[in-house]
Amino acid sequence: MSVRFHWNGERELEQSGMSFTHIRANSFFQNTLFDAPSIKSDGAIYSCVRTLRFAKLDTRDIGEVIAMVL
Numbered sequence: 057m058s059v060r061f062h063w064n065g066e067r068e069l070e071q072s073g074m075s076f077t078h079i080r081a082n083s084f085f086q087n088t089l090f091d092a093p094s095i096k097s098d099g100a101i102y103s104c105v106r107t108l109r110f111a112k113l114d115t116r117d118i119g120e121v122i123a124m125v126l
Contacts, residue, residue, distance in 0.1 A: 082110055083103075085113065085114050
């Protein structure tokens with residue numbers, strides 16, 4: 057599924073006249089355990105975004121934000 061697919065859906069929602077809020081979380085602290093082997097062996101986290109920076113968020117924080125929005 058491409059990013060454009062999500063973008064198109066967001067545009068349709070925006071044009072519908074309904075109220076909306078986009079939540080775009082992209083990386084979660086809860087997934088850090090998957091990085092444990094490379095952290096232990098190389099002291100590094102490898103990702104598919106190469107050298108781009110991205111924010112790791114806690115899923116509980118995202119849940120709180122969504123609950124407030126709703």
